[in-house]
Amino acid sequence: MIRFDDVTISYPDSPPVLSHASFIIPDGDLVVVVGRTGTGKSTLLGAINGLVPHFTGGTLSGDVVVNGRSTRDHRPRDLADVVGYVGQNPLAGFVTDRVEDEIAYGMEQLGLPPVTMRKRVEETLDLMNIADLRRRPLLDLSGGQQQRVAIAAVLAAQPRVLVLDEPTSALDPTAAQDVLAAITTLVHDVGLTVVLAEHRLERVMQAADQVLWLPGDGSAELGPAREVLARADVTPPLVELSRTFGWPQVPLSVREARRHVTTEGIVLDPPHPEPTRERGRTALQIEKLGVRYGDVLAVNDVTCDFASGEITALMGRNGAGKSSLMWALQGATASSGTISVTTGSTSEDPREVTAGRARQLVSLVPQSAADLLYLHTVEGECAQSDRETESSGGTTAAILTRLGADLDPQRHPRDLSEGQRLALVLAIQLAASPGVVLLDEPTRGLDYAMKAALRTILTELAASGTCVIVSTHDVEFAAQATTRTVVLADGDIVADGTTREVCTSSPAFAPQVAKIFHPLPVLTVAEAARGLR
Amino acid sequence: MTRQVARVERPIVEAPAPTSHTRLVGRTTHPWGWWGWALGAAVAVSLTRNLLLLTLVVAAVVWVVLARRTAAPWARSVGAYFTLALMVIGVRMFFQLTVGGLREGTVLFTLPEVQLPAWAAGISLGGPVTLEAVLFTISDAGRLAAMLICVGAANALANPRRALRAVPPALYELSVAVVIALSVAPQLIESGVRVRRARRLRGGASRGWRAVTAVVIPVFEDAIDRSLLLAAGMESRGYGRTHDQRRVGRGTSVMLMGALMCVTLGTFILLGVPGSGRRGALALGGGVVATVVGLRRSGRRLAVTRYRPDPWGWPEAVVLGCGATAIAIAGWLAHTQPNAMLPPISPAAWPTLHPAMIVLALVVAIPAVATPLPPRDER
Numbered sequence: 014m015i016r017f018d019d020v021t022i023s024y025p026d027s028p029p030v031l032s033h034a035s036f037i038i039p040d041g042d043l044v045v046v047v048g049r050t051g052t053g054k055s056t057l058l059g060a061i062n063g064l065v066p067h068f069t070g071g072t073l074s075g076d077v078v079v080n081g082r083s084t085r086d087h088r089p090r091d092l093a094d095v096v097g098y099v100g101q102n103p104l105a106g107f108v109t110d111r112v113e114d115e116i117a118y119g120m121e122q123l124g125l126p127p128v129t130m131r132k133r134v135e136e137t138l139d140l141m142n143i144a145d146l147r148r149r150p151l152l153d154l155s156g157g158q159q160q161r162v163a164i165a166a167v168l169a170a171q172p173r174v175l176v177l178d179e180p181t182s183a184l185d186p187t188a189a190q191d192v193l194a195a196i197t198t199l200v201h202d203v204g205l206t207v208v209l210a211e212h213r214l215e216r217v218m219q220a221a222d223q224v225l226w227l228p229g230d231g232s233a234e235l236g237p238a239r240e241v242l243a244r245a246d247v248t249p250p251l252v253e254l255s256r257t258f259g260w261p262q263v264p265l266s267v268r269e270a271r272r273h274v275t276t277e278g279i280v281l282d283p284p285h286p287e288p289t290r291e292r293g294r295t296a297l298q299i300e301k302l303g304v305r306y307g308d309v310l311a312v313n314d315v316t317c318d319f320a321s322g323e324i325t326a327l328m329g330r331n332g333a334g335k336s337s338l339m340w341a342l343q344g345a346t347a348s349s350g351t352i353s354v355t356t357g358s359t360s361e362d363p364r365e366v367t368a369g370r371a372r373q374l375v376s377l378v379p380q381s382a383a384d385l386l387y388l389h390t391v392e393g394e395c396a397q398s399d400r401e402t403e404s405s406g407g408t409t410a411a412i413l414t415r416l417g418a419d420l421d422p423q424r425h426p427r428d429l430s431e432g433q434r435l436a437l438v439l440a441i442q443l444a445a446s447p448g449v450v451l452l453d454e455p456t457r458g459l460d461y462a463m464k465a466a467l468r469t470i471l472t473e474l475a476a477s478g479t480c481v482i483v484s485t486h487d488v489e490f491a492a493q494a495t496t497r498t499v500v501l502a503d504g505d506i507v508a509d510g511t512t513r514e515v516c517t518s519s520p521a522f523a524p525q526v527a528k529i530f531h532p533l534p535v536l537t538v539a540e541a542a543r544g545l546r
Numbered sequence: 547m548t549r550q551v552a553r554v555e556r557p558i559v560e561a562p563a564p565t566s567h568t569r570l571v572g573r574t575t576h577p578w579g580w581w582g583w584a585l586g587a588a589v590a591v592s593l594t595r596n597l598l599l600l601t602l603v604v605a606a607v608v609w610v611v612l613a614r615r616t617a618a619p620w621a622r623s624v625g626a627y628f629t630l631a632l633m634v635i636g637v638r639m640f641f642q643l644t645v646g647g648l649r650e651g652t653v654l655f656t657l658p659e660v661q662l663p664a665w666a667a668g669i670s671l672g673g674p675v676t677l678e679a680v681l682f683t684i685s686d687a688g689r690l691a692a693m694l695i696c697v698g699a700a701n702a703l704a705n706p707r708r709a710l711r712a713v714p715p716a717l718y719e720l721s722v723a724v725v726i727a728l729s730v731a732p733q734l735i736e737s738g739v740r741v742r743r744a745r746r747l748r749g750g751a752s753r754g755w756r757a758v759t760a761v762v763i764p765v766f767e768d769a770i771d772r773s774l775l776l777a778a779g780m781e782s783r784g785y786g787r788t789h790d791q792r793r794v795g796r797g798t799s800v801m802l803m804g805a806l807m808c809v810t811l812g813t814f815i816l817l818g819v820p821g822s823g824r825r826g827a828l829a830l831g832g833g834v835v836a837t838v839v840g841l842r843r844s845g846r847r848l849a850v851t852r853y854r855p856d857p858w859g860w861p862e863a864v865v866l867g868c869g870a871t872a873i874a875i876a877g878w879l880a881h882t883q884p885n886a887m888l889p890p891i892s893p894a895a896w897p898t899l900h901p902a903m904i905v906l907a908l909v910v911a912i913p914a915v916a917t918p919l920p921p922r923d924e925r
Binding site: 064 | 855
């Protein structure tokens with residue numbers, strides 16, 4: 014269905030993204046593209062419908078043929094009825110403002126007769142199960158709904174191939190399930206060929222027929238999921254587990270892994286309960302903290318305290334009030350109730366001090382970290398950060414090195430990878446040596462190795478007495494990196510306890526390892542390996 | 547013993563319980579219908595300075611808006627247009643009182659007079675304020691204010707985006723550009739707010755030029771990123787695919803240019819040269835016809851189709867007809883009753899109300915009852 018024939022893609026002044034890659038994706042397969050950040054997953058996806066190089070520039074040698082049409086002489090618009098392409102941020106790709114109109118847009122462009130359009134819109138609404146959203150404005154939809162509408166919008170042109178770039182990365186676990194269910198329906202019932210890239214491999218690998226691995230040297234390796242994942246340099250928990258335990262085959266789902274555990278008779282000792290360490294002094298205390306926007310109640314009178322040296326995960330579905338709470342804790346969003354940040358013997362409210370002082374009390378790395386950057390070079394940003402915090406020159410650069418990111422000082426912050434940019438922003442925010450550090454959704458766009466690096470950084474920060482709060486959808490990251498978990502729902506705190514208690518008590522928040530070894534409260538592969546008899 | 551059993555004449559069918567996607571009775575009227583009606587009313591009020599007629603027409607327009615507007619965001623804009631209209635009157639009044647040239651007639655009160663030096667053209671500020679001057683200002687500014695309210699009404703009743711969706715194919719690309727531009731403004735505001743908020747996280751210490759670039763650069767980068775993503779989305783969904791690569795024929799281009807010139811000339815003659823209404827109308831009419839033909843011909847090279855276009859039925863014809871009738875009545879009045887339409891400035895007198903004026907206001911008000919109600923969930 015999709016044939017890459019000796020394809021080399023390169024941009025000026027950099028090594029080729031793909032070099033002499035040849036593979037054939039058969040009709041009806043669900044192929045997951047894996048690889049570390051910056052190995053060219055998005056470029057490869059774009060090459061399937063000709064966006065690369067027709068739209069993005071660069072040069073492509075060799076040939077990409079989809080359903081008999083070569084991208085050499087077909088522009089992306091000429092392939093619209095063969096390939097449906099959904100980008101990383103569905104909202105940015107919407108052309109109209111209503112669900113129904115958006116679904117019809119592609120067909121209008123193809124010039125289909127109105128009667129056909131009407132029928133196909135109805136079919137597509139039902140196929141993606143979004144009939145009740147038909148008259149809703151696109152801006153009012155939740156992340157999962159937007160993703161499903163975006164898929165529906167390309168499906169209406171009845172393509173044979175669906176290309177999805179990170180379809181579930183921004184979603185909470187439940188919304189990700191919805192989207193994935195929709196995608197599997199398309200593969201199994203409609204017979205579409207689906208190619209998708211995803212960082213959170215644990216969410217999609219169970220559905221994968223084949224895996225296309227980009228090792229980063231320009232080659233591309235396509236093969237059955239189990240075989241390729243056993244070698245690839247991306248390690249979702251199931252891969253890590255099977256490698257640690259020396260299993261011959263990588264289980265693709267929790268069910269397979271559980272069966273393997275049962276048949277092999279693997280028995281674990283229950284993990285040692287955490288030594289009840291003495292909790293650090295309270296660094297941040299909130300009482301009846303409320304945030305409202307107009308008549309929307311985002312955070313409803315939350316009372317809680319956070320100790321220094323503690324890493325807390327803040328979880329909950331999209332729109333549960335996590336971000337609002339974080340911004341309120343920093344004092345950057347108007348809120349009611351009391352916030353007191355204790356440094357030494359004094360307590361201060363970040364809302365009542367200057368912005369400069371507030372960031373010394375509480376520092377926030379927001380979800381769109383790039384908003385904080387505005388200079389042309391990494392060097393400039395570091396120097397500006399030193400000036401802002403009145404610290405000696407080179408402080409920020411030194412922190413950046415300590416974070417393990419040796420960035421070229423002359424590079425433009427926009428050109429950095431997601432992980433590098435996060436490191437830069439984190440370094441800038443740490444330059445003020447705050448007592449409390451907040452990170453809003455930091456793992457978005459990070460691969461497994463980068464997440465491990467972030468985990469180490471956070472652990473070091475906590476060890477030096479900083480109070481760290483991380484809001485995240487990534488249960489695997491929360492299970493590995495945090496000691497305490499607070500779950501928000503509907504603006505209220507609905508669960509608060511050690512990560513082990515909270516994460517193993519409900520299937521929605523349980524990491525895969527915990528599901529495999531249920532009822533033992535094992536959180537990570539390392540713990541499981543320690544408990545192996 | 548017999549028992550009487552009640553027989554149900556007509557079986558009662560229960561209405562299905564409404565769900566969130568139940569389609570409700572009613573429809574919105576075609577946007578171009580509303581725009582035609584509102585422009586008709588605006589042209590009608592532009593022909594008069596009679597305060598009674600202005601008030602009647604504005605009341606009729608507002609009644610229609612209140613009766614037929616939806617709960618959509620753009621429907622709230624009518625209040626903004628009212629504020630704008632009042633501002634127009636206020637500004638005109640201010641200048642009339644201070645600088646204004648009309649000083650004869652019944653003096654109401656006298657403002658202290660200041661004579662500006664010769665280099666300021668010897669203008670005198672203040673002086674006597676007369677009843678005639680005040681009345682003239684209110685009625686003359688009121689005319690502009692009433693036109694503004696008519697345009698505001700069109701905005702409130704018709705979704706500007708839907709109106710743009712219904713343009714002829716030749717203008718399709720233009721309308722897409724306008725629609726995207728319309729959505730860029732709120733996005734810029736949104737990312738501006740986000741970046742400004744983020745500035746605080748870095749202490750917000752920078753001042754002056756640096757503070758401006760600190761907000762402007764990320765906002766622009768954001769805007770460019772978004773527009774690239776949008777362009778990629780449109781490209782991969784087939785935008786411009788049916789676009790015939792052939793250029794528009796030379797004849798069509800010349801015809802369109804000529805037609806537009808005719809329209810401009812006709813409008814100019816109609817409004818600017820007194821006593822040549824027939825020639826102006828002829829030029830305008832000819833220009834419009836030629837434009838329609840030209841657009842149709844050049845639109846053939848783009849084969850996009852429309853999903854569920856707004857229907858054009860009798861309510862739309864009635865609405866448009868009301869606008870045209872309003873112009874006709876106002877034109878007839880201006881021709882036969884010039885003193886009633888443009889009351890003499892002095893002496894100040896109560897404006898006369900010609901019966902045809904009441905008819906005009908009623909005609910403008912007809913769409914309030916002659917159009918279908920919008921669906922309940924949109925009201």
